Amino acid sequence: MIKRYLGILPIAAIFFALSAHADVVLKDESEILGKWKVTAEAAKLDGEKKAVIVEWDFKNGGVLETIATDAGGRTNEMHIPVKYSVEGGVIKKQVSPGREKYEDCKVVEKNGSEMILKCQFLYFFLTKI
Template sequence: MRHYLVSSVALLASFTANADVELKDASDVIGKWTVYAEAAKLDGEKKDVNIVWDFADGGILHTIATDSLGRTNEMKIEVKYMVEDGVLKKEVSPGRGKFESCKAVEKTADRMTLKCSFNYFFLKK
């Protein structure tokens, strides 16, 4: 019986640790966040990146990507975003009107992990 109880608690803890966090509105994301890594799986190998996502009032996401090895050192893009039904929705390409949904997997005041269509993004303030 005790083994069953320990196993049940461990199983419940693993579900709780991976439960999505519901964003209440845009105030949960507003401000500058540094995307420092991305990965195909939550517990997979992380690729280091250097991107700033600045969520501004009015639903505009200012993105600044830095690539010291590329032809362009810095790329700036503005896309629309919104928080609906507890999920961040951001425009895939500027002006296209096509949005991808990103669920917050983990969120604290200064850290957030988002699961978007194809990648996990790891952010810090």
């Protein structure tokens, strides 16, 4: 009997490890509406995080306004509106204004006011403001 349980333990551990990183499926845009501070970005989920000074404001009607602060530049803030939608549980975000090219951003983790997004090339770590 104990041998059987010991044989099941590694399988259960693998199952729980995989389910811990299962993507969060969004029902609709109401789950992300509002302002989020992008605290960091990284190429890998567990990789080195690069600090950024950016806010994302998910607005009703499918507009995501990016507010970037450039402390060392000539402009204090840049406001860049792009289109977004929530389809099939993921965020479909316009790559750049004026282009009809979109990228999928999956919610890897959403816990209270913290959220991690996996977009095409980067992970974004966000905190609700």
